[in-house]
Each structure stands twice: as structure tokens, then as C-alpha cells.
Amino acid sequence: MAFDLFFNSSLILLAIGMLFKIVQWFSYKIGIQAQNSTFAERLVSSLKAMPGIVFSPKIGIVLKTFILDVLFQHKILKQDVLRWVMHMLIFWGFILLFFMHALETVVSDVIFTSYYSTVNPYMFLRDFFGFMVLVGIAIAICRRFFMKIHRLSTNKMDIYAIFIVAVIILSGIFLEGAKIISFTDFRDMEQDFSALEYKEDILALEAYWVKYYGLVSPNISGDISQEILAAGEEINEESCVDCHTRPQSAFAGYAVSKIMKPIGGLLDRIGIVTFLYYFHILACFIGLALLPFTKMLHIITTPISLITGAIMQRETSNPLNIATRQLIELDACVHCNTCSKTCSAGPACDVKNNMTILPSERMLSLRQYFKTKDLGSSQFMAIQEGIYLCSNCDRCTVVCPAGINLKELWYDVREEFIRSGTLITPLVLSPFSYNRTYNRDDFGAVLSDMPARHAKGIIASRYKKKSHSTDVLSLTNSNEFKEEQSHQDGTFSYCFSCENCTNVCPVVMNYEKPEQVLDLLPHQMMRSIGLGLENLALGSNMLWDCVTCYQCQEHCPQNVKITDIFYELKNKVSKDCFYSQKES
Amino acid sequence: MKKFALFIGCNIPAKVEQYETSARAVLKKLDVDFIDIKQFNCCGYPMKNTDQTAWVLSSARNIALAENAGKDILTLCKCCFGSLKKANAVLRQDDDLKAKINTILEKEGLKYQGTSSVSHYLSVLNDDITIDELNKKTKDHYKDLNIATHYGCHALRPSEIMKFDDPASPSLFDNLVKVTGAKSIEWASKLECCGAPVLGINDSLSYDLTEKKLGSAKQAGADFICVACPWCHMQFDKIQNQIASKRNNEYNLPSILYTQLLGLRLGIGKEELGIDNQENQGNESLDQVYSKLFDTKEKKLKKKRKKKKLTKKPVEKKVIKKETPSTE
Secondary structure, eight states: OHHHHHHHHHHHHHHHHHHHHHHHHHHSOOTTTTTTOOHHHHHHHHHHHHHHHHTSTHHHHHHHHIIIIIISOHHHHHHOHHHHHHHHHHHHHHHHHIIIIITTTTTHHHHOTTOOTTSTTHHHHHHHHHHHHHHHHHHHHIIIIISOOTTOOOOHHHHHHHHHHHHHHHHHHHHHHHHHHOHHHHHHHHHHHOOOOOHHHHHHHHHHHHHHSOOOOSSOOSOOOHHHHHHHHHHHHHHTTTTOOOGGGSHHHHHHHHHHGGGHHHHHHTTHHHHHHHHHHHHHHHHHHHGGGSGGGHHHHHHHHHHHHHHOOTTTSOHHHHHHHHHHHHHHOOOOOHHHHHOTTTTHHHHHTOGGGSHHHHHHHHHHHHHHSOOOHHHHHHHHHHHHSOOOOOHHHHHOTTOOOHHHHHHHHHHHHHHHOSOOOGGGGSGGGHHHHHTTTTTTOOSTTHHHHHHHHHHHHHSOOOOOTTOOOOSOOOOHHHHHOOGGGGGGGGOOOOOHHHHHOHHHHTOSSHHHHHSSOHHHHHHHHHTTOHHHHHTOTHHHHOOOOOHHHHHOTTOOOHHHHHHHHHHHHHHHHSTTOOOO | OOOEEEEOTTHHHHHOHHHHHHHHHHHHHTTOOEEEOTTOOOOSGGGTTTOHHHHHHHHHHHHHHHHHTTOEEEESOHHHHHHHHHHHHHHHHOHHHHHHHHHHHHTTTOOOOSOSOEEEHHHIIIIIIOHHHHHHHOOOOBSSOEEEEOOOHHHHSSHHHHOSSOSSSOOHHHHHHHHTTOEEOOOTTTTSOOSGGGTTTSHHHHHHHHHHHHHHHHHTTOSEEEESOHHHHHIIIIIHHHHHHHTOOOOOOOEEEHHHHHHHHTTOOHHHHTOOOGGGTTOHHHHHHHHGGGOBHHHHHHHHHHHHTOSOHHHHHHHHHHHHHHHO
8 A cells, every 4th residue: 555655665764864874873983082993893882881871870860861851851941941832842742643643553542442533532632732733833933933032043954844843733634624524534434334224314414414523515505404413413323423523622623624614525526635645644754764864863862862961971981982972962953052042152153254153053064074074174164263262161061952062072073173184273372272281181182282383383384583693684564564553552663672571571581591482572572563574573472472461561661552462463363374274 | 339240251160160159159148239141151351362353242242231231240250350341441442343343232132332340259349348348247267377369460450451459569369368367478479370371372381380370379388379260270270280290290289269268257168168178188288288277266266165155155256356357
């Protein structure tokens, strides 16, 4: 039969898709510790870890997480009540429909001996569950398209997820409505379940069903006499009512049948029931077959992420398993934007025009990255900037309703980028680098300030340095920096080289021969800009070794805004040196 | 008194949680009116090196949120303090930038006006609560505790904007330490940088600067280095341990947050303040130092009083409290 054919093909496609996904999870490389691992090693190490969870107190945590976060979705509730209502309605409505209705032959029929989809409470419940999903979908559409939630972006996958669920439920409800009015269905039921021999009896039952069951019949029109109805009622009591409640309980389908009623006869004749039936099951099977490659995969991955997140620890878990978990986590992200809403560095994306600064958008780019490990230089730079422009406040990890350990993901991906790429973001020369050294022992950041040294190398190769004390500097350069200056920081021209700044600088004091390490000392920096030699200042190490303690500025008798000028120079270097890098 | 929005920043909830819990406990004890604004973001400080507009926008958004709630900002971090207050100063001068920032903020219905002020926790204790009031509220005094106060660069300088204290010879922090009965020692590199701003950029320089401070404070006889900034605390805490293991230079000079130092004397429990020496267990010199936190002058007096079975304890206490400032 067509049903079996569709069903089996969709199951086969689902199985192939899931297998494909599983192979990805166990073979893609993420982070530095899993770079040389093989598929087999990863699979074995994860299988080895399983007994240690099942036969330990950790199983309690698994159960608790399953109930609290998967079934009750407590993490969503904590962040957003409306979203929780939305998701609970869709989740529970869909799950209950799935077991009670889609799997009725293996679940409902077995558990409830009196189960008939056409009898209450099941008839009512089926519509009620469907209605729950529809309300949830309506809220989802409102949130995504009308409510203007800050930093909530909607992509094709989000639309697909709403669309497929809506289509499945709506086609089911319309199918039900079409069946209510269908004369063909009535005749089939009448032949299957009643043994009416006389035409008058059949007509009486038909009349009764037209009046009370919403049937549209070509044989009945105009007013129906009480006598016929009474006869019909009697037959209905005898043959039908035990297995078929009046369809008003199926309130959603019944409402739809009311809409269809005026053209009910026509719809029935052109086979609307058969059409909607295939439409409905095809929608279900397409959803099923595509599940591994759509957002709907989160039905599987998000619970895994929530549970593994609750039981795995960086210190004790096998790094290979952490890598596998992180790849599953990438697929567990549902792009709900909770992280982006709370992201501390979020405002920067409005200035930088780089959406990957927002964690939820970065997840999408990373998914792409781990597929190909090659994104082209501009995309690579964008993700790197996004991942580096993180103030490590951990809020994304705390709020993620899918339980994704985003913090660790950023660390590991950042390490991988730093070690693999020749392209580097100027952000390595900012306090955003602090965390790498701070956590150097926990995250394997062995060469803690290596990226900054790499970046300094790029800067040095761009600007000419004064290499020998005998070099004579030309003073005819145009003063680019001077012209670009904002009025408050143009104060360098007041410098008369008293060297107060240099004398109080803790960085200068730290070195025996500071001019060798720092290239230029603070007062020389100011003088070189004043003389139009800003390239000397821009290329000096002094800029990046400055601790921004403002001692120089505080002690300047001429009110030169030394530290602030340093900031301006650093901004200029960042802009000029890095975004034009060529991949070597 | 002003009404505040507490600005915790990024580092504290992730790495220095005890600063938040102790700061909240102290504020509560002192009946300071404050709220939390969940939508606060990074102050923008780490963005300054590469893009100052990103910094100003980040700061301005926070200030706009506080303005919306009709509150002034109360920061725990010296760098957040510097960053927010400086952004306020920049924006008050630069109308073009302000307009640009407001076009972005407008997208989420916010507007920066520049009406909310930014204060650091220590300034609030000093200016809004006042030393006198703190003296009244502290229950007893440390008996023998030497504290090296670390002021933090971004609170002190540039002084024309920060107006935190005299940049050359500040006394605010020292006075606050004295309230607890601890001795605020003089030490050579009191006003220097902790080294945090260049960690990750130039680790060896950062370690050098931290070591210099630790050595100087230790030499001056400090039991604790006292801070009111998460960056400085992380530097003197975990980075000190890194220095010990990677450079083999041990200073054994723990860092204590001022909110912890004061909290104990306000009668707040050490658990609530997050005072914990678990990590260093077995290190005798540190154990000894930590025990000084629980060695107080009044404790002994109380014991004596108990023996005498005096009934009017509160009255006795008040007398002692009034006396203590004069003995400093």
C-alpha cells in the first residue's frame, strides 16, 4: 500500500540521515585535543563511558535532568515565560498526538482497551492536543515576526520548523473536517458497521447524521421531519453511537467542517478526503525523513546536550567525548537567541557589522565551519572576531535552554583557530586575551601570549621601525594621523619632551634597556607624532605593552592626553593592519 | 541617598563570584537601596584597544538602561568604573558621537542622555554611607592585621574625569580599611598597575608587574593585599599562583576583597562573604594569615564580659564603638 511505501521510505531515509549525522559527530574534529582522533577511537571512548554513568549515582542526575529540563523545560521557563508556554504547548501537544494518534496501533490500542479515535475522550483529546500545538505555533509566529524581540533573528530553518509542524497539524485538522462532511466516508461506515437492508432506514440514519453529525449528503435537503429523525436516532443508537460520538467533541475538525459545508458535496466528489489524507501523511513522512537535516533534529540532540551537559565535566571527562559532545551541541542549538539577547558583548555587533559576534549566529557559522574547515578569509576573520570579542562573562552558558556549554565551545574553537590559522584578529592585542592566560592550565593554552606576538609581527612588517641610532629620519612625511585626530586627542603637539611620562611609566621602569624592548618611549611617541613620523609610533611595541594606567597622562605638565592618544593609535593599527591580511 | 543600579560586569559572575555575594551582603547590611538590571552588558573596556566606538556604545547602553530606571550606576570593578565614567565624559563633550550612539540605541527603544552618574563601590561607602556611619556599624575590630591597599589605576586616573581621590596621595581606601581596625600599611608601589591589562598580550611583562607589587607589599609587612576590583583580584590570586608555579617565585600574599574585609566586621558570616582558604590548605603561613581575620579585639572583651555575666550588653558595646575611632 501507498502508506507502507511512504512510511518505510521515510524511515529508511531517516535512518540513513541519522547514521550520516552520527558519523559526523564522531569524526569531525573540534578543539585541539581531538584533532588527531579517529572515528573508531571516539566511538569506543563514548561507549566506554556509558556504563560508568548508568551504574553510578550519575544516573540520578540523568533522570533529574530528563524530567526537569527535557519534559518540564525548566531552563526555558527561567528565561522567558511566554517562550516556555509556547514550547510546552508545541512539545506536549505534539508528543501526545504522536503517541496517542500517530502510533495508535502500538500505543493507544494496547494501553486503552476501549480505544477508538471516534469516541470520547480520545476524539476530544486528539483535537485538544492539535489545538495546543496550533496555539504554540501562533505564539511562535508572533514572537518571530511581530513582537520585534531585540536581537532575535529568524532564518530559513526557523521558518521551516514552524511551517512543517503547522502543516502537519493543520492538514490533520482539515482531514478530520473533510471526513465529517464526507458522504463517501458515511457510506463506507454504514456498510462496514451497520447491516441496514432497507433504503428508508439508511436515509433515516443519513438524515440524522446530516442534522447532528455535520454530514453533507446529496440525498437529504430541506427540512427533515421529526419522524425520520426519530427513526434515524434509533438506528444511530443501535449501530453507531457506541463507536462514534458526535463530532462536535472534535472541536477543531468540526469547526473546519462548518467552513467546508457549503461546498461539501463537491469536495467529497473530487476526493478531498483521500487528497488530504495523503497530504497529511506525506507531510509527516517528509518531516520524518528530513529530520536529521533540519532544525527538528533538536528533538534528539537537545535532550542529549542537556543530559551530557549535566553529567560531563571538563576535568574528569575524556577529551574525545567532550569533542563529540560539542559537535552534538552544535546541532542542539535551536537558534532561540536567548544567548544573543543576554550577550555582554552584543552591542559591539551594531558597530562592527559582524553578526557572528552574537553567539546564536556564531553557532550557525561554526556548523558550517566544521563541515568544510574552510570558509574563505573574510568569513574566517569574522568568526574569529566574533569568538574573540567575548568578555567571558559566561552568561550564554548559564542561560542556554539547550544546556550547551558555550563557554567551553568558544575556548576550544578559539584555540583551534589560533593554532591553525595564519589569519589573526587584532583583538588578540586587547584584554579579551586575558582569559587565555588566566585559564592556560585548564584549556591547554600553552603558548598563552603567542597570538599577540604573532599580531605584533604583522604590525612590525607594516610599519617602518627606526633600526639604527644612526638612521636619519626624514621629516617631510605628511601627517596622516594628525589630520585624522579627534579634537580632544590632538594634544600631542603640546609636548615639549620633559620626559615626565617616560619617567613615571611602570612599563618603561620594568626594563633595563626599555628603548630596545619598547621601540619608542612615551615622550618619543608624542614627539614622533608631532614631527609627522606617526608610522614610528604606530609600529612601536610601546603601544601594546602600555598597561593604560594613565600615570603618564596624569603627570604631564602640558596636559597631553598620552594614554588616550595611545588608544587612538591602537585603533588605527587595528583598522589598517588586520582586515587586509592575505592568507599565506 | 542616591538610588543605585548595581553593575557587576563580566568577570565577577564568571570568576570572582565571592565579590558579588559579599558586596551584596554588605550593601544589604548598610541599607543601601539598589536594583539589578538584567540587560546590562559589558562596559566596553576590553574593546577600547581596537575600537573605541564599540566601547562608547557598550558603556552608553548601560548608562541609558540605568537612566531608564532612574538610577545611578554603582560598579564593583575599577575598570568598569573607569570605562563607564569616561564614556559619560566623552559623550557629554561630543554631540556627534552622542547622536550616532543614540541612532543605534533607538533600535531597542533606548536613549542616552547623560543624566545618570557612575560611582565605584568604595566611593559609595566613603561618600554616601560615610566613615562615621561605618564606624558605628562595625561590631568589632581586627586585632592584628596589616593590609596593603591597592587603589587600582582606572579608579584614580585620569583624575580630572574620575575624581575618585587625590591621584598622588589618595587616602579613601586607607580610611575605609582603618574602619575595620586593620592597619593600612605604607608600601612603595601602592599606586602602580596590577599587571592585568597586558596579560595575554605580554605575559612576561604582566607577571613582572604583578611580582613587583607582591614583593613590595610583602616587604612592607602586609598580611593581605586588599582590592576592590575583579581584575586586580584575579591577578593577585590565580595569577600569583601561576607565577609561583611557572617562575618558582612564591610570595604567599593572599588577596582579599574589601567587601570581605569589611563584611566580617559587620558581622556577616565568612560563608556568605566567600572567604575560603580551601585551596591553600596545608600552607602554614597562609593558614596563619587567614586566622588573623578571625582574631578580633572585641571577641576577647566579650569573653570577659560573659564571665562577669553582664546583662546590658548593647550599652557596653556602644561605648566601645565610640571609643574605637579615637584610638586609631
